[in-house]
Amino acid sequence: MSRIAYVNGIFMPQDHAMVKMEDRGYQFGDGAYEVIYFKDLHLVDSIPHIERLYKSLSAIKIQLDISTQAMILKIKELIRQNKYTEGFVYLQVTRGISPRDHVYPEGLKPVLTMSVRKITYQHHSGVDVFTEPDLRWQRNDVKSIALLGNVLAKNAAAQQKGFEAWLVDKDGYITEASAANAWIVDKNKTVITTPISNQILCGITRQRLLKIMNDNGIKYQERKFTETETREASEAFLTSSTKAVVPVCKINGKKIGTGEPGPIVKQLQNLYLKFVDTASN
Numbered sequence: 001m002s003r004i005a006y007v008n009g010i011f012m013p014q015d016h017a018m019v020k021m022e023d024r025g026y027q028f029g030d031g032a033y034e035v036i037y038f039k040d041l042h043l044v045d046s047i048p049h050i051e052r053l054y055k056s057l058s059a060i061k062i063q064l065d066i067s068t069q070a071m072i073l074k075i076k077e078l079i080r081q082n083k084y085t086e087g088f089v090y091l092q093v094t095r096g097i098s099p100r101d102h103v104y105p106e107g108l109k110p111v112l113t114m115s116v117r118k119i120t121y122q123h124h125s126g127v128d129v130f131t132e133p134d135l136r137w138q139r140n141d142v143k144s145i146a147l148l149g150n151v152l153a154k155n156a157a158a159q160q161k162g163f164e165a166w167l168v169d170k171d172g173y174i175t176e177a178s179a180a181n182a183w184i185v186d187k188n189k190t191v192i193t194t195p196i197s198n199q200i201l202c203g204i205t206r207q208r209l210l211k212i213m214n215d216n217g218i219k220y221q222e223r224k225f226t227e228t229e230t231r232e233a234s235e236a237f238l239t240s241s242t243k244a245v246v247p248v249c250k251i252n253g254k255k256i257g258t259g260e261p262g263p264i265v266k267q268l269q270n271l272y273l274k275f276v277d278t279a280s281n
């Protein structure tokens, strides 16, 4: 049976779902997106995800006239129609359809599409990452559908059998991963992650994990860190809505700490998965 997708108000078999050739998302990458995990029909952190979508849309001057609650109802209906109990919803909003021109006409109707994928969190026993120059634009806080810099970096890492690319800015600092936030744990057991700015996406998993660390008395700092610091760290990991908390055991082929997931990342993995099991919005 084909999956069910949503295209501007209509639920339909995904095999039949289409967007127009002159959709500005297709021609210019002119749009924003979100990815929300769900388990047992509960959406994980749906409100912050949808608020971030509206923030991204407002940054690129797209106005979508759907309330957060109406959006949540549509997402839940899509999940119900697909009959999946665990997976993620991909939501995309583009500026609309019009003859190709960099200047967009006023009053375009945005195109909202949604699809679901069935996945369960993998229990990663530790992955390898490779560094790549961060060649992206200067508004990585916007969850733009234009992801060429991310795509090229992750493929460069994949070609070396890496799980992710950790992106390095022109001053030698790790910004984030191509599709996740990046973290290290120093020798004093302090968890470190890059501070929020327009250089990185403010990950919803990142924000949730910071709260979990606060609630559990785990020390952390939001500050920049380099590749050398990563190599000298005792642990490292990455976070995203589709992957949860993933231990990173090697960077550019060199072991981090013992080369095995450490105690802090294991604790954070368990705490985050426990949160997902009790999430209820």
Ligand code: PDD
Residues within 6 Å of the ligand: 035, 150, 176, 177, 178, 179, 180, 181, 200, 201, 202, 203, 204, 205, 206, 239, 240, 241, 242
């Ligand atoms: N990506 N940074 C980037 C560049 C990302 O693409 C993502 C997530 C994150 C983590 O954000 P969150 O915790 O809110 O998922 C950080 C999604 C999953 C994707 O593009 O598929």
